[in-house]
Amino acid sequence: MSEILGAVFMLALFFLIGAFVNYLDWRKARKQAEQEAREDERIELEAMYVVCAIEHDRRERQRKLAEARKKSPGWQY
Incomplete structure (x- = not known):
């Protein structure tokens, strides 16, 4: 019986x-997935920042160019 x-x-x-080893593997995989998600979000935010900076620079140059055109003597007829 004891056998x-x-x-x-x-x-x-x-x-x-x-089950414990499986839990540890699952926890490690979840932690890695969360880290990758944070990294992807950071990269996406940096890309959005670059796009916004480019757009802002383009608008600023257009505004300055429009002001220069208004001040130029050829603009006024």
Whole structure:
């Protein structure tokens, strides 16, 4: 009887160890996925910043060019 209980206990112990290792792997994968998501979000925000900076610079140059055209004598007929 004790041999059967020992075998059942051993199987239960192996199952619990396997479940714990699986949990650790899952937690590690989740942590890595969250880190990759944060990195992707940071890269996306940097790209949006660059696009906005380029757009702002373009608008600023257009505004300055329009002011220069208004001040030039060829503009007034």
